[in-house]
Amino acid sequence: MPGSEKSVAPKFRRRADDRPDEVLDAALELFADQGFANTKVEQIAKRAGLSKGTVYLYFPSKQAIIEALVRRAVTPVAERALAHAGAFAGDPRNGISAALRQLAHGLADVRILAIPKLVVREAALVPELAQMYRHEVLDRVLPAIEMLIQRGIDAGYFRQVDANLTLRSLIGPILVHLMLADVFDISPPEGLSFDRLIENHLTILFDGLSAPEQVGAP
Amino acid sequence: MPGSEKSVAPKFRRRADDRPDEVLDAALELFADQGFANTKVEQIAKRAGLSKGTVYLYFPSKQAIIEALVRRAVTPVAERALAHAGAFAGDPRNGISAALRQLAHGLADVRILAIPKLVVREAALVPELAQMYRHEVLDRVLPAIEMLIQRGIDAGYFRQVDANLTLRSLIGPILVHLMLADVFDISPPEGLSFDRLIENHLTILFDGLSAPEQVGAP
DNA sequence: TGCAAATAACTGACCGGTCAGTTATTAATA
DNA sequence: TATTAATAACTGACCGGTCAGTTATTTGCA
Numbered sequence: 001m002p003g004s005e006k007s008v009a010p011k012f013r014r015r016a017d018d019r020p021d022e023v024l025d026a027a028l029e030l031f032a033d034q035g036f037a038n039t040k041v042e043q044i045a046k047r048a049g050l051s052k053g054t055v056y057l058y059f060p061s062k063q064a065i066i067e068a069l070v071r072r073a074v075t076p077v078a079e080r081a082l083a084h085a086g087a088f089a090g091d092p093r094n095g096i097s098a099a100l101r102q103l104a105h106g107l108a109d110v111r112i113l114a115i116p117k118l119v120v121r122e123a124a125l126v127p128e129l130a131q132m133y134r135h136e137v138l139d140r141v142l143p144a145i146e147m148l149i150q151r152g153i154d155a156g157y158f159r160q161v162d163a164n165l166t167l168r169s170l171i172g173p174i175l176v177h178l179m180l181a182d183v184f185d186i187s188p189p190e191g192l193s194f195d196r197l198i199e200n201h202l203t204i205l206f207d208g209l210s211a212p213e214q215v216g217a218p
Numbered sequence: 219m220p221g222s223e224k225s226v227a228p229k230f231r232r233r234a235d236d237r238p239d240e241v242l243d244a245a246l247e248l249f250a251d252q253g254f255a256n257t258k259v260e261q262i263a264k265r266a267g268l269s270k271g272t273v274y275l276y277f278p279s280k281q282a283i284i285e286a287l288v289r290r291a292v293t294p295v296a297e298r299a300l301a302h303a304g305a306f307a308g309d310p311r312n313g314i315s316a317a318l319r320q321l322a323h324g325l326a327d328v329r330i331l332a333i334p335k336l337v338v339r340e341a342a343l344v345p346e347l348a349q350m351y352r353h354e355v356l357d358r359v360l361p362a363i364e365m366l367i368q369r370g371i372d373a374g375y376f377r378q379v380d381a382n383l384t385l386r387s388l389i390g391p392i393l394v395h396l397m398l399a400d401v402f403d404i405s406p407p408e409g410l411s412f413d414r415l416i417e418n419h420l421t422i423l424f425d426g427l428s429a430p431e432q433v434g435a436p
Numbered sequence: 437t438g439c440a441a442a443t444a445a446c447t448g449a450c451c452g453g454t455c456a457g458t459t460a461t462t463a464a465t466a
Numbered sequence: 467t468a469t470t471a472a473t474a475a476c477t478g479a480c481c482g483g484t485c486a487g488t489t490a491t492t493t494g495c496a
Contacts (some may be wrong), residue, residue: 019445031293035343037255041482052449056483093428121339123401125253134402142404158427164406165418166427168398172390179393180386184352186360188382200383208426209376209384210311237471269459269473280456386448 020058022048024069032114036066036122063126066118070129073115074136092152096170097202099145104174104194113178142167173201238276240266242287250332254284254340258272281344284336288347292354310370314388315420317363322392322412331396359386391419 008101026047030039041062046053059065109115116133123130152158177197180186190196244265248257248427259280263270277283331372334351341348364385370376395415398404 012431035255036342037253037364040480052482053448053484054446057445060483062482092398120397120401121342124251124339125256130402134404138398138404152427159421159425161421161427162406162414162418165415166422168391168394168415169419172388172392172394173386174396175397176386176390179338180356183338184348184356186352186356186382196380197383197386200380202388203377204377204384204387204423204426206426206428207377207381207422208422209370210424258454270456271474272472272483274457278457 019048019050019054019070020068023050023055023058024064024072027065027067028073028111028114028118031066031069031118031122036062036118036125066122066126067128067132070115070119070132071111071136074133076143077137091150091158092155093206095148096145096152096205099148100170100174100202101198103171104198107174107178108194113182119183145170170205173197237266237268237272238286239290241268241273241276241283242290245283246287246291246329246332246336249284249287249336254280254336254343284340284344285350286348286351288333288337289354292351295355296358310366310375311424312323313366314363314370314423317366318388318392318420319416321389322416327390327411333399336398361390375413379409388423393414 027039027044030047042052042053043045044065045055048055055065059068076164107116116137119129119133146163149158149161149163149166149170153160153163173192174197177192177194181192188196239263244304245257245262248261248265259273260270264275264285266273273283277286307333310389325334334355337351364381366374367379367381367384371378371381392415393412395412399410406414
């Protein structure tokens, strides 16, 4: 019989400091697979175990929810990424490999990937999202990687390429890999493995696609 | 005085075989910068010089518009792309370079780029879009490029890489380049030039990032 | 301790605006 | 005049946001 135990489920959870987070968690899942416009506030409320009105106790508007969502996810990213990037001395290939692997590893986590996906999808409608993501994530992470490349060039490890453009050659494949799989359901025959992608990519990146001199080219 | 000329602007344009196309043109522009959900049918109508009701003479629903839109844009792509890709014999580097340049050139055109952007944004909501785009474009273009790579490997021009994964290394940078510029307004200091990106990328792709043996590495 | 009074957390019915889709009517053409 | 193209007015569902009221929890006081 339900209710026969004592203190089964507290109806109210007082001093709800963590209510906002619960709302954001619920909203993230819904936004992620329905988009912002198609998610009703009442859905968010229900999934968070609340009523619609209560949501408005914590957030002034629906848009405020998505903004808070991104802000929460995005702020801690910066520190972590930067800390790692700076740590590598010597051959910058190691640093770049590590950075790439870490990036791929992070984005393999659905909960993390959901945020940039959301930002990209809703950027045109809510420019604040793109701005925030750029400021908090991209403007910190990208220059860090670019500096790694530049350092490699200056130290004579790399050829004289444009570091900023090379950055794109570096991270691009991860993006396509994700987009093909996620949006179009296209994976490599052997399955979607980031590790294999990264290793293959690093091979090409550092040593090129062309065969070493001896083999077969005329 | 407006209206003083004779037959200035015909109020009605009868027997409009090209009306559907005009509606699609209008819808594309609006969808592209407001998204599907935020575009009202009446906006589309107004931009096409029509009234809302007339739109429903040609399309049964709003969703039918976006589907027709993508279908129209997507169908002719296949032939063109395939024709070019098959044409290259000899060193497959030429074929790949050409394919990449052509791809980049095409996507530099805003009218063309608008379609995949739209598809990606609305894919979750209207899976038919993603399906159609995949079937008509990706499933034809990607294998063609992959075959180019595989041919290069078999003929001994390229090292023994995974062609399917390498495909991603190949086209990835174009995607990031576009996304950074378009969504986040991040361009290289010297300006968004696809040509420079492609040349830089091809350098790395074929010959690698690492410096040739002599220069500086210990 | 027991018992109000006070307040914090929460609810759900409701309002107003919006918008996809429909229909009654008018204009053009043959 | 008959037919078709086009319109403008209309409808009804839907949804973000509000608010008067309810329920749980805490506080003050005896």
